[in-house]
Amino acid sequence: MLAMNYRGPRRVRVDHKPYPEILHPNDAIVRVTRSCICGSDLHLYHGMVPDTRVGTTFGHEFIGIVEETGPSVQNLKKGDHVIVPFNIACGTCAFCKQELYGNCHESNPEATAVGGIFGYSHTAGGYDGGQAEYVRVPYADVGPTVIPEDMDPDDAVMLTDVAPTGYQAAEMGGIRIGDTVVVFGAGPVGIMAARCAWLFGAGRVIVIDHIEYRLEFARHYAPCEAYNFRSLEDPVLFLKKETGWLGADVCIDAVGADAAGSALHTITGKKLMLQAGSAIALHWAINSVKKGGIVSVVGVYGPTGNLVPIGNVVNKGITMRANQASVKRLLPRLIKHVEDGYIDPKALITHRMPLAEAADAYHIFSSKLDNCIKTVLIP
Amino acid sequence: MKNNRSENYSRIKGWGVDADPENDPTYPMKLYSGDDHQRFNWKRPPQQPETVEVLHSNERPRVSAVFGTSIPPSGLSGVIRRQAFKYSESRFGHWLPLLLADRVNVVEGFFDDLRRGHIPNIFAEKGWKAAWKHNRKGVLMRLAVGTVLAAGTVALLLARKAKGRA
Numbered sequence: 094m095l096a097m098n099y100r101g102p103r104r105v106r107v108d109h110k111p112y113p114e115i116l117h118p119n120d121a122i123v124r125v126t127r128s129c130i131c132g133s134d135l136h137l138y139h140g141m142v143p144d145t146r147v148g149t150t151f152g153h154e155f156i157g158i159v160e161e162t163g164p165s166v167q168n169l170k171k172g173d174h175v176i177v178p179f180n181i182a183c184g185t186c187a188f189c190k191q192e193l194y195g196n197c198h199e200s201n202p203e204a205t206a207v208g209g210i211f212g213y214s215h216t217a218g219g220y221d222g223g224q225a226e227y228v229r230v231p232y233a234d235v236g237p238t239v240i241p242e243d244m245d246p247d248d249a250v251m252l253t254d255v256a257p258t259g260y261q262a263a264e265m266g267g268i269r270i271g272d273t274v275v276v277f278g279a280g281p282v283g284i285m286a287a288r289c290a291w292l293f294g295a296g297r298v299i300v301i302d303h304i305e306y307r308l309e310f311a312r313h314y315a316p317c318e319a320y321n322f323r324s325l326e327d328p329v330l331f332l333k334k335e336t337g338w339l340g341a342d343v344c345i346d347a348v349g350a351d352a353a354g355s356a357l358h359t360i361t362g363k364k365l366m367l368q369a370g371s372a373i374a375l376h377w378a379i380n381s382v383k384k385g386g387i388v389s390v391v392g393v394y395g396p397t398g399n400l401v402p403i404g405n406v407v408n409k410g411i412t413m414r415a416n417q418a419s420v421k422r423l424l425p426r427l428i429k430h431v432e433d434g435y436i437d438p439k440a441l442i443t444h445r446m447p448l449a450e451a452a453d454a455y456h457i458f459s460s461k462l463d464n465c466i467k468t469v470l471i472p
Numbered sequence: 473m474k475n476n477r478s479e480n481y482s483r484i485k486g487w488g489v490d491a492d493p494e495n496d497p498t499y500p501m502k503l504y505s506g507d508d509h510q511r512f513n514w515k516r517p518p519q520q521p522e523t524v525e526v527l528h529s530n531e532r533p534r535v536s537a538v539f540g541t542s543i544p545p546s547g548l549s550g551v552i553r554r555q556a557f558k559y560s561e562s563r564f565g566h567w568l569p570l571l572l573a574d575r576v577n578v579v580e581g582f583f584d585d586l587r588r589g590h591i592p593n594i595f596a597e598k599g600w601k602a603a604w605k606h607n608r609k610g611v612l613m614r615l616a617v618g619t620v621l622a623a624g625t626v627a628l629l630l631a632r633k634a635k636g637r638a
Contacts (some may be wrong), residue, residue: 100582102579107594117520143567144574182539183538185516191508219543265501269493291484368606396567397564414527416501430489434485435485454599456603460603460610
């Protein structure tokens with residue numbers, strides 16, 4: 094079968110790989126029908142995530158048709174077209190029982206700080222991902238959800254990660270009616286977080302980024318105010334002035350380790366790897382939120398450490414909330430929101446490319462060429 | 473499009489549908505069950521057989537019930553990875569060797585390609601076809617900078633060689 098094959102930082106290709114096998118009684122084999130490239134795949138692509146082994150297949154955002162099931166699988170059958178959450182969750186450990194499906198303790202031997210994730214390095218369990226024709230899906234009775242009959246597959250594939258992560262970013266912000274919410278990052282997750290902030294009753298939503306076409310997209314899609322930090326001398330000062338000198342009620346970091354905007358962070362975090370990526374978006378979020386405000390973090394960082402103004406977190410009494418999205422928990426609500434027209438995930442898709450062109454697709458997405466917001470690979 | 477600070481946000485489709493003023497101070501991220509007080513004693517799913525070498529964090533007593541089997545550790549990078557897993561996830565001694573192993577693995581991957589008779593097309597793997605289509609100016613600039621740097625290096629080496637002879 095064809096599968097994306099990581100060869101080193103900024104080098105991928107598509108090769109023939111063996112068809113995946115059932116390795117556990119609750120496994121399923123899924124024939125992928127759509128697979129996205131996620132912004133967090135770029136951290137892998139850029140070589141920033143430890144234990145990313147050459148030969149790995151990326152891809153944690155995919156939907157597909159069940160081809161085979163293990164002997165204990167009861168909830169799926171051959172031919173089902175399913176949404177596969179990006180987190181691999183057992184459903185029985187103490188964390189899954191609390192609906193923390195992004196923190197399962199029975200899906201990742203290599204690290205205790207993160208649950209298993211498809212195609213996201215051995216630090217996240219060493220699973221091959223869905224940027225392939227077929228993929229092994231563990232705990233098939235737990236995560237995969239049959240796509241409703243009238244749902245567009247493009248909407249469905251965006252429910253595997255982008256929409257739940259954006260939604261949970263807003264949810265973790267504890268937004269109160271009329272709150273001012275600032276979202277750092279106008280990537281797909283940031284744009285979705287801005288859109289979802291309204292669902293929680295925000296009174297004002299501001300997005301900060303430096304890619305002009307993405308800011309323009311956010312203004313229309315969310316809809317919201319959007320500002321280019323390159324044209325602001327100091328984004329924190331700008332936000333203080335915009336919020337009556339007190340700061341935003343809620344700040345969301347939807348950027349993570351690849352953030353631009355600070356030479357210090359870029360050199361120490363992205364070039365020299367002395368910290369786990371650039372944390373300038375989180376730095377700004379902490380410094381832009383009001384005293385007693387909430388900072389919600391869904392941006393992905395590496396496992397070592399980052400330079401952030403933790404003293405300000407203490408002195409301002411900030412609540413920080415962060416997690417990988419609990420996709421399974423959120424799916425019923427988000428499927429309903431798509432059906433009701435409250436969110437339109439597929440509108441974020443700007444590029445549809447054959448799996449065979451994965452190398453070009455990664456380059457376009459990484460370099461933000463051709464006004465790319467979100468790329469879907471079709472096997 | 474200019475930034476308009478709309479006061480009519482309540483007209484946005486879906487505005488406030490998930491607001492819950494009763495749920496203060498914020499929304500629950502977990503459904504508290506108390507199960508974590510039982511520590512590592514839940515009824516575990518059946519164990520996936522270990523058919524390949526799987527390194528596991530020393531912060532857990534055993535491998536998880538399921539795990540990925542892609543790319544078991546091998547070669548020099550595998551030696552480094554095994555060493556790294558002797559340290560906890562809290563130590564740089566765990567993560568920095570893993571990053572080193574990743575870079576060593578890239579070189580191993582290159583030679584593995586050659587061993588299989590495959591000469592990697594680095595330009596295609598880096599997506600330069602797309603770069604040429606969408607960012608031709610950038611590609612030409614990179615090529616120009618690369619050429620100047622290479623020419624400069626060669627000139628410097630030749631000058632040193634000539635100086636050595638004199």
